[in-house]
Each structure stands twice: as C-alpha cells, then as structure tokens.
Amino acid sequence: MAKQTCVPESQCIEMNNWDLGVAIGWGQKSNPLKDFNDIPLFFIPTIAYYGNNWFFDNGNLGYTLAEQESFTINLVTSYSLDRAYFYRWDPSNVFLERSSQMPTKATTNLALTTEPEAEFNTLETRNFTMLGGAEAFIYTRLGIVRLAYTHDMFNVHQGSEAQIKWSNGWEVDRFIFEFALIFDWKSQAVVDYYYGVRPSENAYWSEHYQAKSGWNKGAEITTRYVLTDNWDLLLAVRYTQIADEIAASPLLIQDYSRTYFVGAAYRF
Amino acid sequence: MTLSQLSWLALIGLSLSLVSPHLAQANSRDAALKLTPEICITSSDNQACDIDIELHWTLAKNELVCILSDNIAYPKWCSDSVLTNNLQMKIHTSTDIEFIMVSKDSNQTLASAKLKITSAAQPQVRRRYRNPWSLF
Incomplete structure (x- = not known):
C-alpha cells in the first residue's frame, strides 16, 4: 500500500519525512460577517507528515484504509472553516491577522431590507471543534473527485458537514496549475451554531432567523511557478458563494467570501 | 643433529613458509x-x-x-x-x-x-x- 509510483510529482509527498513550508506575501480573505474586518494574509504555512497509513496534513489527521490506482479511502479529521470568520486563533487563521469585531455601525442588511436594523450586542462564543469522518478520492482522467462526510466529535454543535470537490492539475514548463470546484454542505446544526442569533445578541433576530442546512459553492485556482527546488512563486485565488440559507442570517452582510494571495513559497 | 643444524633448518623452513605464498600469489597476480x-x-x-x-x-x-x-x-x-x-x-x-x-x-x-x-x-x-x- 502506498508504495506505488506516484505521479505527477507535484501531488506526491515523501513518506516518513516532515514536509514544512511557508508562503510569504500579501493577500486578503473577505469576511462576510457584519461588522467584522476582512482578514489580511501574510503567511500561509504548510506542515505535513505521511507515514505508511497515517498522515497529518495542515491540521487534518488521517488514516488510509485503501489506496489504489483509481481511488483512496481515508478516515479523517477536519475543522470547520466557519469559525475562522469569528476568531483570530481559529486554525484557519493561524498566522493571519486578527479578524476583529468593529464597533457597531449602521449597515444595511442585504438579505432582508424590510426587517429591523440588524444590530447586535457582543456575540457569544462560537467554540472550536474537530470533525471526524471519512473521505474518498476518485482518480479519473478528467481530474480528482473528493467525497467527504464528517461529524462533530466533541458535541459542540452536533452537526455534520459534507463535501464534493473536483480538482484537476496541469504542469506546463515551470508552471503548475490547480483548479478546483468545491461544494460544501453544512447541516442545520452547524449553520445554527455559527450563524444563528442568540437571544443575548439580538432578541428579535434570535426568533426570526431560522437556520437551515445549505450548500456553499466555491472555486479555487492555485498557480505556482517553480523557481528552484525550494522556491516557488505563488498565486492563489478562491471564491465562495455562501449558501442562501446561511446568507439569510442577519450576522452576514455578504453572501460570498473572496480570498487571494500572491507571494513566494519556500519548502524546507 | 646439532643445535646449529636445527637452527638452520628452522630458518629455512620459516623462509620457505613466508616465501611460498608469495610465489603462489605471483602466479595468480599475472x-x-x-x-x-x-x-x-x-x-x-x-x-x-x-x-x-x-x-x-x-x-x-x-x-x-x-x-x-x-x-x-x-x-x-x-x-x-x-x-x-x-x-x-x-x-x-x-x-x-x-x-x-x-x-x-x-x-x-x-x-x-x-x-x-x-x-x-x-x-x-x-x-x-x-x-x-x-x-x-
């Protein structure tokens, strides 16, 4: 298992060795939360270790149950990306500048303009949790399909997430391109925990916004230009269209999130 | 056999034992x-x-x-x-x-x-x- 030839080289990792890297540059992740700042990006770290079956990859722990030429099945952990909009020290924001809640100011709610102004007291805590579940990769000539289903492991929101992702990569001379389409499903419990309104935050909206499950849809392009064995130039762009069910939350002022980063990446 | 003769025999024997492997190796070295x-x-x-x-x-x-x-x-x-x-x-x-x-x-x-x-x-x-x- 896992000792067959791996191609292309850019999607392979040397076993039993730490893979460490950092990208330094400039970028920004827009924050769809009302009264929260966008998140500047200065660093993107990468930390990975792959053994025979176990692997750790940027905060995700996994165990490979089956590895074949045409598919892979893993048990995996992951963490929700939604909390990153609220907290600086969420794993998704490691090395990123603080995502801070600004003083409340009058802002039009795009979702429901006839409703009362969405103004909130200090938001209650949205706790961190890990999700655990399974993922499958299907390798085809037209790209890689990832199917994943994970569930809250620590009873924080008792919700589930699922993902359908298609990605494909190309190598042209020194350029390495990867394009991905991502569909993320979040259960009603997840949506309610992060985007629902507590009574202490706003009594009116805690009753009038009813969270429902929904699908976020996204696209991502990562472009690398290989300078040397260690240095790459990096350009990454991601756009996420937030599910209508989530965008309807009065906590949100935008129904999308845009991220871009341009810089240089170094692999140790 | 005198002690002197024994000494000579021992010396000759020792010399042969040292030289003979070199002779064999000289043959294989070629x-x-x-x-x-x-x-x-x-x-x-x-x-x-x-x-x-x-x-x-x-x-x-x-x-x-x-x-x-x-x-x-x-x-x-x-x-x-x-x-x-x-x-x-x-x-x-x-x-x-x-x-x-x-x-x-x-x-x-x-x-x-x-x-x-x-x-x-x-x-x-x-x-x-x-x-x-x-x-x-």
Missing part, C-alpha cells in the same frame, strides 16, 4: 578476470536484475580455466581451448554474484570478479491528499 558490467542497478529493492555480462580474462600462461560462481543457477563452466579468453552470460539475479576463475588442471584460484546488484534507492513517496497552498 592472471586477471574482468567483468563487464560490474554493477546492475534496479529500480526497487525487490526487483531482480536481468543483464548480459561478459567475463574476459588474461593469463600468465596458456592454460584451460574454469569459471565458478557462488550462485547455483550458474554452474561451473570450463574452457576447452587455450585460445578462449571470454565468456558471455545472461544473468537473472537479485543478489550479488562472485565469479572465480580457477586453473582447470590444478584447480588453483587465479582471479575473481563480483557482480554487484544495487537499487536506485528512490525515496518512497505517496499521494498527498491536500493542496499545500490551498486557501482553505
């Missing part, structure tokens, strides 16, 4: 066995090596020789002409093989050569499941 190629590189540790090799020898005197190996798949071979000075073989092995050339008449070892099998020793790799520079 013989050479060259193996081409000497190394077979495989792409993985467990892969066998399939290779055509040639043994070529030179001798101090014209004599018939035999080639032996430490691999039972390649039994003893002997020349039937003093003009023969090479042997070509197809080898299939996953371990080193040592070839020894001996005199057909005296069975004295004349020279040896070793075929080494090594793997390319590529680091083991596997698929990485995450894009290291994904924007989450």
